[in-house]
Amino acid sequence: MLSEHKLAAQAPFPAPAPLPAPALGEPYLLTPGPLTTSYAVKQAMLRDWGSWDGDFRAMTSEMRQRLLAMLGDTNNEFDCVPMQGSGSFAVEAMLGSFVPRDGKALVLVNGAYGQRIVQTLGYLGRDHVAIDKGDYMPPRGDEVAAALDADPAITHVILVHCETSSGILNPVAEISETVYAKGRKFLVDSMSAFGAIPLEVGDVRYEAMVSSANKCIEGVPGFGFIIARKSELEAAKGRSHSLSLDVHAQWAHMNKTGQWRYTPPTHVVAAFLEALRQHEAEGGVAGRGARYTRNRDVMVAGMRELGFETLLKDRWLSPIIVTFFCPAHPDFAFDRFYELMKEKGFIIYPGKLTVVDSFRVGCIGRMDEHVMRKVVEAAGQSLRQMGVDTAAPPAAAIAERAKLAA
Numbered sequence: 001m002l003s004e005h006k007l008a009a010q011a012p013f014p015a016p017a018p019l020p021a022p023a024l025g026e027p028y029l030l031t032p033g034p035l036t037t038s039y040a041v042k043q044a045m046l047r048d049w050g051s052w053d054g055d056f057r058a059m060t061s062e063m064r065q066r067l068l069a070m071l072g073d074t075n076n077e078f079d080c081v082p083m084q085g086s087g088s089f090a091v092e093a094m095l096g097s098f099v100p101r102d103g104k105a106l107v108l109v110n111g112a113y114g115q116r117i118v119q120t121l122g123y124l125g126r127d128h129v130a131i132d133k134g135d136y137m138p139p140r141g142d143e144v145a146a147a148l149d150a151d152p153a154i155t156h157v158i159l160v161h162c163e164t165s166s167g168i169l170n171p172v173a174e175i176s177e178t179v180y181a182k183g184r185k186f187l188v189d190s191m192s193a194f195g196a197i198p199l200e201v202g203d204v205r206y207e208a209m210v211s212s213a214n215k216c217i218e219g220v221p222g223f224g225f226i227i228a229r230k231s232e233l234e235a236a237k238g239r240s241h242s243l244s245l246d247v248h249a250q251w252a253h254m255n256k257t258g259q260w261r262y263t264p265p266t267h268v269v270a271a272f273l274e275a276l277r278q279h280e281a282e283g284g285v286a287g288r289g290a291r292y293t294r295n296r297d298v299m300v301a302g303m304r305e306l307g308f309e310t311l312l313k314d315r316w317l318s319p320i321i322v323t324f325f326c327p328a329h330p331d332f333a334f335d336r337f338y339e340l341m342k343e344k345g346f347i348i349y350p351g352k353l354t355v356v357d358s359f360r361v362g363c364i365g366r367m368d369e370h371v372m373r374k375v376v377e378a379a380g381q382s383l384r385q386m387g388v389d390t391a392a393p394p395a396a397a398i399a400e401r402a403k404l405a406a
């Protein structure tokens with residue numbers, strides 16, 4: 001099957017020495033961004049930059065080049081366009097700029113971020129349909145092929161690479177192959193995956209993808225970036241519904257002047273450049289992905305020993321964030337568990353499932369397997385403090401999971 005689904009045992013990197021603590025007394029953010037950043041990344045923000053000045057223009061240029069270098073774009077067919085705002089702003093910019101006004105999008109939904117794409121297309125007045133798989137079932141190539149055969153008006157298919165609401169890693173290569181076999185175009189929200197899970201243009205075909213500063217590159221929040229085929233960037237001229245989110249206009253202006261169109265988040269860019277240097281020093285996408293994979297494997301193994309069970313079967317577990325069922329024990333209460341974990345230095349994340357109670361633990365950010373062992377210890381101790389002797393989930397949760405194919 002796809003290499004992105006292989007579990008960590010195969011990771012080629014040996015266990016590294018513990019990472020230094022990000023800052024004294026700060027809790028670790030076991031959340032999918034904002035996340036824990038290194039001290040050096042925070043320190044990079046201790047200087048003011050003029051947005052028009054040559055020094056800052058050089059920083060923007062270096063950042064774009066470093067991001068493009070992660071794509072294996074040997075034919076120089078793609079370009080990188082940073083966009084102010086959180087990740088959703090970049091998603092909206094991508095949709096408004098690459099789905100033509102008379103086009104029609106098929107959105108593959110299996111969680112909150114897919115739903116947000118549908119909602120955004122509604123705001124933009126772009127015709128669209130969705131295949132909604134519910135909370136966590138993966139969309140598959142055959143059903144996408146059938147939907148495309150049934151509706152020749154569909155021009156674009158949109159997929160969330162890692163659906164952060166459950167942590168499922170969607171089969172991006174399988175979907176891409178289907179989309180192009182049917183002569184349509186593919187757009188990817190790789191927000192929470194880019195930088196840790198490969199998305200090289202030679203392996204997976206797409207027209208554009210988006211990610212943001214505060215996910216797997218481990219920067220602080222403040223902007224996103226769109227990486228798109230240059231021919232699509234050209235074609236996007238005059239298409240956007242929005243002045244500030246016009247990807248073509250930002251791209252053209254940046255290539256001409258070296259500047260962002262409107263005030264850039266200068267400190268965030270400085271921090272992001274430092275984060276990109278650390279990313280490279282760690283071994284790029286492979287090194288970053290290997291650390292996150294170890295984080296996941298150590299954490300999931302420890303949590304399972306406590307009796308916790310994951311929503312997803314191993315094949316679909318991403319190294320980004322993992323959903324666990326809440327224990328069935330009557331003395332377990334998530335709010336109390338959250339507070340007890342926080343007292344021990346770990347911020348966890350509530351779940352987003354509609355059917356059964358759950359919570360999530362992120363694997364991304366400046367932390368390693370040594371930290372993850374402490375997370376498991378803290379979870380065990382918190383359960384004991386609550387008088388919960390096993391974290392086993394209710395039967396309804398297991399029944400729910402049984403619906404998920406192997």
Ligand SMILES: *Cc1c(COP(=O)(O)O)cnc(C)c1O
Nearest residue numbers: 086087088113162164189191192
């Ligand atoms: C984080 C994220 C986004 C963007 O969310 P913001 O809160 O706007 O930064 C979009 N898609 C996915 C899959 C994400 O994980």
